[in-house]
Amino acid sequence: MRWMSLSLLVCLVVVACGKGSEPPPPTSGSPNARTETGPRKVHPPGGNGTDDHALSVFMSTCAPCHGPEGRGDGPAAESLNPKPRNYHDPKWQASVTDDDLKKTIQLGGAKTGKSAYMPGHPEYDDATLTGLVHVIREFGKQP
Numbered sequence: 001m002r003w004m005s006l007s008l009l010v011c012l013v014v015v016a017c018g019k020g021s022e023p024p025p026p027t028s029g030s031p032n033a034r035t036e037t038g039p040r041k042v043h044p045p046g047g048n049g050t051d052d053h054a055l056s057v058f059m060s061t062c063a064p065c066h067g068p069e070g071r072g073d074g075p076a077a078e079s080l081n082p083k084p085r086n087y088h089d090p091k092w093q094a095s096v097t098d099d100d101l102k103k104t105i106q107l108g109g110a111k112t113g114k115s116a117y118m119p120g121h122p123e124y125d126d127a128t129l130t131g132l133v134h135v136i137r138e139f140g141k142q143p
Helices: 002-018 050-066 090-095 098-107 126-140
Strands: none
Touching: 050 126, 090 126, 098 126
16 A cells, blocks of 8 residues: 555656646747737848747846847846846947947856846857847847
């Protein structure tokens, strides 16, 4: 009896731990397609898988502060001062190079003269950094 109870408990834990480990399926065929309450569709250039990975990284790592639409209004932004960058700002987009963006993402805000709240990500390889720059640039093309 004890063995069966233990086996049942282990099965329940395994099943419960598996639930929620994957994001819910998109409602319109795209992981970032706009629903009535979700983000608008972002079209990173290329479609070669690298940008898909970068968009996934953006949504999990950057969107909590920058927002899923890149407007600087993520859930964590409310408590931050200064507020996270709005990637739709055309003046800002024109003022930074792709290399500036990569450097800020990799080193973080404190090391690049920006907000110390922006963490660095030295673990990102060049392909991920390039993909993230593409995602940020695509936000700048949207109103």
